[in-house]
Amino acid sequence: MVQPARHIENVRYAIRNVVAEALRLEAQGRRILYLNIGDPLKFDFQTPPHLIEAVHRAMRDGHNGYVPSAGIPAAREAIARESFRHGIPGITPLDVVVTNGASEAIDLALTALLEPGERVLVPSPGYPLYNALAARLGVQAVPYSLDEDKGWSLDLAQIDALCTPGTRAILLCNPNNPTGAVLDRDVLEGLLEIARRRGLVILSDEIYDKLLYDKVHIPTASLATDVPIITFGGLSKAYLACGWRVGWLVFCNSHLMPGLKAAVLRLADARLCSAGPPQYAIAPALEGPQEHLAEMMGRMRSRRDLMVRRINAIPGLSVVEPAAAFYAMPRIQLPGVTSDEAFVLSLLRETGVLFVHGSGFGQKAGTTHFRVVFLPSEDILATAFDLLEAFVRQHHPLP
Numbered sequence: 001m002v003q004p005a006r007h008i009e010n011v012r013y014a015i016r017n018v019v020a021e022a023l024r025l026e027a028q029g030r031r032i033l034y035l036n037i038g039d040p041l042k043f044d045f046q047t048p049p050h051l052i053e054a055v056h057r058a059m060r061d062g063h064n065g066y067v068p069s070a071g072i073p074a075a076r077e078a079i080a081r082e083s084f085r086h087g088i089p090g091i092t093p094l095d096v097v098v099t100n101g102a103s104e105a106i107d108l109a110l111t112a113l114l115e116p117g118e119r120v121l122v123p124s125p126g127y128p129l130y131n132a133l134a135a136r137l138g139v140q141a142v143p144y145s146l147d148e149d150k151g152w153s154l155d156l157a158q159i160d161a162l163c164t165p166g167t168r169a170i171l172l173c174n175p176n177n178p179t180g181a182v183l184d185r186d187v188l189e190g191l192l193e194i195a196r197r198r199g200l201v202i203l204s205d206e207i208y209d210k211l212l213y214d215k216v217h218i219p220t221a222s223l224a225t226d227v228p229i230i231t232f233g234g235l236s237k238a239y240l241a242c243g244w245r246v247g248w249l250v251f252c253n254s255h256l257m258p259g260l261k262a263a264v265l266r267l268a269d270a271r272l273c274s275a276g277p278p279q280y281a282i283a284p285a286l287e288g289p290q291e292h293l294a295e296m297m298g299r300m301r302s303r304r305d306l307m308v309r310r311i312n313a314i315p316g317l318s319v320v321e322p323a324a325a326f327y328a329m330p331r332i333q334l335p336g337v338t339s340d341e342a343f344v345l346s347l348l349r350e351t352g353v354l355f356v357h358g359s360g361f362g363q364k365a366g367t368t369h370f371r372v373v374f375l376p377s378e379d380i381l382a383t384a385f386d387l388l389e390a391f392v393r394q395h396h397p398l399p
Helices: 006-010 019-027 049-060 073-085 101-113 128-137 156-162 185-198 258-270 277-287 291-312 340-351 378-395
Strands: 096-100 119-124 140-147 167-173 201-205 229-234 246-252 368-373
Touching: 006 128, 019 340, 049 277, 073 096, 073 246, 073 277, 096 101, 096 258, 101 128, 101 167, 101 201, 101 229, 101 246, 101 258, 119 128, 128 140, 140 156, 156 185, 167 185, 185 201, 246 258, 246 277, 291 378, 340 368, 340 378
Parallel strands: 119 140, 119 167, 167 201, 201 229
Antiparallel strands: 096 246, 229 246
């Protein structure tokens, strides 16, 4: 029997791992309410027509072959201009690499930066990809806790204390998946000061930067010209094109990391390129009509408010209102619940409602959570929360 490499044992991806049980139940004829995956196109959202037309036109015009490893010039130029509009100085098209989704962008950056055994600080809760990539690379993903009592903000003192001589970078997800939190300017400035003092790279995942309710998102790289910062973005979420796998990374203050930039470009060369035709939608997305964003976030606001109201009305559950994106991280404080994974699976098997267990994203020791995706329509959300409330009241009633 051929055995896989041992380091793969540590690769986990909770968002998709829980789906196996849901699919088994669905095959038995059960109805499953999927509140587990952040793909708006699985629900009642559609890719803006002008993006589809841009890709169609590119394919029709014969742009179906390999493209430059770092991306087509028009896309890199549009991303550089977008960075300027966001208050990030000095970005040129040569600082941009177009990738197979923001996930590949993060993979390229971590691979180019870290030696086996070195450390990168990652948010907890945070997107499971970060830990999965670190496990594959043989590097240490060191979690720093987000403070639920302070709107899931950062604990700067803890982050500073976690930095060691082997620490190379701090990875930031802002707005955050899975909590929907958006960081304040003073917190970002404090984080940058830690990176400045300790000579660290900031890796800033900002894929949800346009999916805001009331709070303003401040791009990390707009606050410093003397710290090496790599920003990640893409079309998947704000431009409703998840399946196209169009992402990018931007080297901000690239004069501070010429060797790292060259290493990422070598890795990009080695995988030839990301898909060509979808890259022709980047400039139309960033610089064309934006009306879909207001329409989308208007609908999402109503769904967020419904989710917050219903979760907080269930005894033993509570949730911090998300300021962005379409995720929240409710806390479970119920008698008999010590494993959030067991809670999520039990809820799924009895009701057909699928969440993701909070431990799959990381959480403070001694706490239990689950992540809810509130992309479904309000009637589906209402049904799901009815079932959740009945399940909690029956199986985990408070004294």
